[in-house]
Amino acid sequence: MSEDMATLYDQRMARYVAAMHNEKPDMVPIRPFAAEFCAKYAGYTNQEVTHDIDKAFDAVLKCAAAFDWDAVVGNMVYVWTGLTDAAGTNYYTAPGIDAPPDDAFQYREPADEASAFMKADEYDQLIDDPTGFLANVWMPRVNDYIVEPGQPSTYRNNLAWLKGGMATLTYFTRFGEQIAALKEQSGTVHAIGGCLKMPFDILADKLRGYRGLCADIHRRPDKVKAACEALRPHMMFNALVGSDPTKQVPVSVWLHRGCAPFFSLKAFDEFYWPTARQIIEDIWDNGNGVQVLFYAEGDWNANLEFVKQLPDHSIIYHVDRADIFEVHEAVGHKFCLSGGVRNDLLAFGTPDEVRAQCKAVIEGVGRDGGYIMDAGAIMQDDAKVENVQAMTDAAREYGKY
Amino acid sequence: MPDDKKPRLEPGECIPWEQRVKEYEKLLGDPEVVKKVWKETDMLGYLYIWACLIQF
Numbered sequence: 112m113s114e115d116m117a118t119l120y121d122q123r124m125a126r127y128v129a130a131m132h133n134e135k136p137d138m139v140p141i142r143p144f145a146a147e148f149c150a151k152y153a154g155y156t157n158q159e160v161t162h163d164i165d166k167a168f169d170a171v172l173k174c175a176a177a178f179d180w181d182a183v184v185g186n187m188v189y190v191w192t193g194l195t196d197a198a199g200t201n202y203y204t205a206p207g208i209d210a211p212p213d214d215a216f217q218y219r220e221p222a223d224e225a226s227a228f229m230k231a232d233e234y235d236q237l238i239d240d241p242t243g244f245l246a247n248v249w250m251p252r253v254n255d256y257i258v259e260p261g262q263p264s265t266y267r268n269n270l271a272w273l274k275g276g277m278a279t280l281t282y283f284t285r286f287g288e289q290i291a292a293l294k295e296q297s298g299t300v301h302a303i304g305g306c307l308k309m310p311f312d313i314l315a316d317k318l319r320g321y322r323g324l325c326a327d328i329h330r331r332p333d334k335v336k337a338a339c340e341a342l343r344p345h346m347m348f349n350a351l352v353g354s355d356p357t358k359q360v361p362v363s364v365w366l367h368r369g370c371a372p373f374f375s376l377k378a379f380d381e382f383y384w385p386t387a388r389q390i391i392e393d394i395w396d397n398g399n400g401v402q403v404l405f406y407a408e409g410d411w412n413a414n415l416e417f418v419k420q421l422p423d424h425s426i427i428y429h430v431d432r433a434d435i436f437e438v439h440e441a442v443g444h445k446f447c448l449s450g451g452v453r454n455d456l457l458a459f460g461t462p463d464e465v466r467a468q469c470k471a472v473i474e475g476v477g478r479d480g481g482y483i484m485d486a487g488a489i490m491q492d493d494a495k496v497e498n499v500q501a502m503t504d505a506a507r508e509y510g511k512y
Numbered sequence: 513m514p515d516d517k518k519p520r521l522e523p524g525e526c527i528p529w530e531q532r533v534k535e536y537e538k539l540l541g542d543p544e545v546v547k548k549v550w551k552e553t554d555m556l557g558y559l560y561i562w563a564c565l566i567q568f
Contacts, residue, residue, distance in 0.1 A: 189567065190568060191568075194568060195568065198564075200564075200568070240520070240521060242521045242525070242526060242558060242561060242562075243521065245561050245562070245564075245565055246561050249565070250561065250564065275560065276560045279559075279560050279563055280556075306566055306567050307566075308566050317565055345523045345562060346566070347523070348524055349523075349559070349562050349563075349566055352524075352559065
């Protein structure tokens, strides 16, 4: 790595870390979560970057080299068909297979009890032995080639486990190389380390489905709570095993549908929040000292009273569709904020409109530090290149301290 | 699902060393060497299963 690139990397890391600890760096850091946008910029289709990780990584490297961004993620098109197709994962649609090549991958949610990945009467199995339940019950249900224990094994089954494991190892090995390449080629910081999901979200997304879980909190509330508690240490373990050993960049948690109006504040308090809060506090405290990027998808402002309970600086609060000025008023003194630039503006607005919004956010939220420029949600291929450039330029123009 | 014969799995485990070590007739060398590599490789299996749930 050249000396200039090393200096640039150090400057960007210092800027990013200072903002995340609610301090005032030299300027507002820029940390876009760019997914299919990178494909569009680099000239690839969505199908290409979903299937070919070399192209997915190359697209991010091209964007990192072209835009003056402080931090990015090595690949935000996180569903790689090299892995999912190896086992026949059936809860995704993939561009070029069962979706048009220009679509993004999509999650296919269980519509009813019959299609749920975990049945209502299987809570005790999950609670007693989460890993065993996943390996023996869940994996065969969500992967077409994997058969249940006790059933005759098949060639496809044997290969699904082998190829899936090898593909995962390949993916994460390549991811490490991508992080190094970002640093060496463009002096860009890798924005996150380690992935976390909240137990209640996992129950909804990958096990019972949202509709099933809505019924469960009334029909079997104690089982739901016990399941969240059983999943909690595993969520912690998996988050920390992939976290930044230098503890500079945060673990990311993608918060799905726990907030109002998906669940009432009473239900949130009773079911979602106890394990979510405990996990964040344990990642931050207990010698771990790692921040959590609290990626609040949708509008979480009704739930801000809960967020306030978290220790100062333990999270970076990412604002998607909520009013970021309200968030700043409520928790800006405790946590760094990120996001708040509307994705619909990046897709359908003009560069002048984008610039005006960025200026307003920086002046209203970032004036004392503790703010990171980003779109509200992950940027897909509907974001216009000129608007993303305008967001970048505006952050540099208005974001100097 | 678990019974008396099956120890409760901790995070990072698929088949605990305590279970595996009983399956050897005897270990002629240093058991710590065998244990270390067993646990490290066992954790790869664990991480794959949980990555499917959490990451993808």
